[in-house]
Amino acid sequence: xxxxxxxxxxxxxxxxxxxxxxxxxxxxxxxxxxxxxxxxxxxxxxxxxxxxxxxxxxxxxxxxxxxxxxxxxxxxxxxxxxxxxxxxxxxxxxxxxxxxxxxxxxxxxxxxxxxxxxxxxxxxxxxxxxxxxxxxxxxxxxxxxxxxxxxxxxxxxxxxxxxxxxxxxxxxxxxxxxxxxxxxxxxxxxxxxxxxxxxxxxxxxxxxxxxxxxxxxxxxxxxxxxxxxxxxxxxxxxxxxxxxxxxxxxxxxxxxxxxxxxxxxxxxxxxxxxxx
Amino acid sequence: xxxxxxxxxxxxxxxxxxxxxxxxxxxxxxxxxxxxxxxxxxxxxxxxxxxxxxxxxxxxxxxxxxxxxxxxxxxxxxxxxxxxxxxxxxxxxxxxxxxxxxxxxxxxxxxxxxxxxxxxxxxxxxxxxxxxxxxxxxxxxxxxxxxxxxxxxxxxxxxxxxxxxxxxxxxxxxxxxxxxxxxxxxxxxxxxxxxxxxxxxxxxxxxxxxxxxxxxxxxxxxxxxxxxxxxxxxxxxxxxxxxxxxxxxxxxxxxxxxxxxxxxxxxxxxxxxxxxxxxxxxxxxxxxxxxxxxxxxxxxxxxxxxxxxxxxxxxxxxxxxxxxxxxxxxxxxxxxxxxx
Numbered sequence: 115x116x117x118x119x120x121x122x123x124x125x126x127x128x129x130x131x132x133x134x135x136x137x138x139x140x141x142x143x144x145x146x147x148x149x150x151x152x153x154x155x156x157x158x159x160x161x162x163x164x165x166x167x168x169x170x171x172x173x174x175x176x177x178x179x180x181x182x183x184x185x186x187x188x189x190x191x192x193x194x195x196x197x198x199x200x201x202x203x204x205x206x207x208x209x210x211x212x213x214x215x216x217x218x219x220x221x222x223x224x225x226x227x228x229x230x231x232x233x234x235x236x237x238x239x240x241x242x243x244x245x246x247x248x249x250x251x252x253x254x255x256x257x258x259x260x261x262x263x264x265x266x267x268x269x270x271x272x273x274x275x276x277x278x279x280x281x282x283x284x285x286x287x288x289x290x291x292x293x294x295x296x297x298x299x300x301x302x303x304x305x306x307x308x309x310x311x312x313x314x315x316x317x318x319x320x321x322x323x324x325x326x327x328x329x330x331x332x333x334x335x336x337x338x339x340x341x342x343x344x345x346x347x348x349x350x351x352x353x354x355x356x357x358x359x360x361x362x363x364x365x366x367x368x369x370x371x372x373x374x375x376x377x378x379x380x381x382x383x384x385x386x387x388x389x390x
Numbered sequence: 391x392x393x394x395x396x397x398x399x400x401x402x403x404x405x406x407x408x409x410x411x412x413x414x415x416x417x418x419x420x421x422x423x424x425x426x427x428x429x430x431x432x433x434x435x436x437x438x439x440x441x442x443x444x445x446x447x448x449x450x451x452x453x454x455x456x457x458x459x460x461x462x463x464x465x466x467x468x469x470x471x472x473x474x475x476x477x478x479x480x481x482x483x484x485x486x487x488x489x490x491x492x493x494x495x496x497x498x499x500x501x502x503x504x505x506x507x508x509x510x511x512x513x514x515x516x517x518x519x520x521x522x523x524x525x526x527x528x529x530x531x532x533x534x535x536x537x538x539x540x541x542x543x544x545x546x547x548x549x550x551x552x553x554x555x556x557x558x559x560x561x562x563x564x565x566x567x568x569x570x571x572x573x574x575x576x577x578x579x580x581x582x583x584x585x586x587x588x589x590x591x592x593x594x595x596x597x598x599x600x601x602x603x604x605x606x607x608x609x610x611x612x613x614x615x616x617x618x619x620x621x622x623x624x625x626x627x628x629x630x631x632x633x634x635x636x637x638x639x640x641x642x643x644x645x646x647x648x649x650x651x652x653x654x655x656x657x658x659x660x661x662x663x664x665x666x667x668x669x670x671x672x673x674x675x676x677x678x679x680x681x682x683x684x685x686x687x688x689x690x691x692x693x694x695x696x697x698x699x700x701x702x703x704x705x706x707x708x709x710x711x712x713x714x715x716x717x718x719x720x721x722x723x724x725x726x727x728x729x730x
Contacts, residue, residue: 286469293463
């Protein structure tokens with residue numbers, strides 16, 4: 115009796131899991147399918163699920179009209195740059211908060227998190243004006259810095275959670291063994307929290323890759339990443355759904371592949387410390 | 391060389407004073423044990439000496455040099471932690487080699503030294519293993535290997551055997567004692583286990599509530615405890631304390647009698663008592679009594695099955711083994727005092 119109920123519960127939860135996964139995945143699937151349709155087919159009503167002609171035309175046109183690879187390169191520079199620079203700041207910050215906490219550490223952590231709750235648009239005008247006056251508009255350094263600042267709270271929080279899991283005995287042992295703070299970080303703390311460091315970096319690369327508010331507001335041509343490349347297909351002359359889809363597919367493909375390969379790591383990273 | 395001197399050492403965490411005023415002189419090559427109940431500040435004192443905690447006042451002098459404000463590594467002391475604190479991502483070899491690597495030794499020298507240390511600790515077959523693939527005793531030996539490899543002036547042990555099972559604890563205790571004989575270095579060992587303290591130490595510092603109650607050899611502590619706390623802490627079963635009229639007769643506020651210094655008889659004796667409970671331990675019998683005025687008394691004697699619960703017997707303390715304490719809990723004399 116109990117056994118049958120277990121099987122039914124399992125079937126129901128599995129079914130529900132698949133349903134949610136399909137719902138979440140459907141927009142991506144639809145985009146990919148649309149990218150292989152003609153423009154007429156793309157706006158047809160009622161819509162057809164499978165493309166009739168399976169054309170690559172949209173991809174050729176997108177590549178002809180705009181430089182995919184220069185945008186791709188910008189995206190790589192921005193997301194890797196902001197992640198690496200961010201880690202350089204976040205690792206020592208998380209270290210000091212986890213192992214040398216002061217009276218205000220908790221408040222600093224909460225305050226950092228609260229900045230993520232502020233709508234970004236609230237800071238747009240001042241930042242735009244500052245960037246304009248120092249010449250950082252449409253500049254790779256400028257946009258990298260903004261994404262770094264935006265993601266820093268998440269980096270520090272994630273690393274802080276990881277570092278807290280490391281027994282302080284081991285770091286003290288390293289100190290007794292003659293390790294300086296830097297060596298303690300390099301030889302003991304970072305290797306021990308490698309999964310955490312890796313998933314923090316992965317998550318930030320993904321966040322920076324997908325970030326569209328600041329990249330659209332502060333870049334135009336030179337520093338424009340793939341988000342701007344997609345947006346350029348929604349123009350005053352009208353929407354070109356098929357080309358927009360082709361551009362979107364090209365833009366999300368790299369990060370989708372990275373995410374797929376590292377999904378185990380990511381899930382572990384995001385749920386780490388939740389169950390112990 | 392490895393003499394360690396603590397001068398008016400203080401430690402407070404916020405407003406909580408953990409070590410009010412510690413003074414201690416440890417000679418070169420001495421094996422000193424800090425013993426006391428949990429929370430008495432013995433680990434904090436060890437960590438102050440190690441440099442892992444910053445003192446709130448006072449000085450720490452090692453080999454005549456003031457090291458109060460130097461980093462742990464500069465003090466040239468090695469530490470073995472209760473949790474072993476091995477680096478889980480490194481092999482046994484890398485764990486043992488770590489201090490030399492940090493000191494910038496040449497790879498060739500590191501290899502030779504690790505081989506030497508691993509041989510002396512029977513760790514040669516495990517050099518390529520990770521700590522998690524080792525047993526508790528082997529991990530403990532790796533921790534010791536990591537401590538001895540850079541030939542420190544002194545070793546600090548923070549309850550190193552408390553995670554091991556009883557049999558292993560006894561053999562590791564002997565290994566550490568042997569190590570001390572072989573290296574001749576100063577060792578400070580923290581434990582709450584008085585058997586460990588009594589068997590290993592040259593001198594023992596008995597601690598209570600952050601204070602060093604007495605610093606003496608094991609037998610001195612047993613024979614001449616400075617106060618009620620030390621008298622009660624050293625020795626098992628614990629010393630009997632009797633207050634009131636019986637103590638007054640000896641001119642003391644409290645008298646102390648070790649369970650092994652109580653004689654018993656079925657016919658006559660100084661006091662009368664009823665046996666509440668007995669433990670027959672094979673070679674000896676321990677009996678717990680209640681005396682006529684409600685005082686409790688523990689008696690330890692060679693195995694005797696006549697001692698059974700419910701029976702009333704006569705007991706007498708050995709007159710020359712009575713400890714006397716005043717109202718401030720300090721020892722005021724030994725032996726019978728006035729003759730009764």
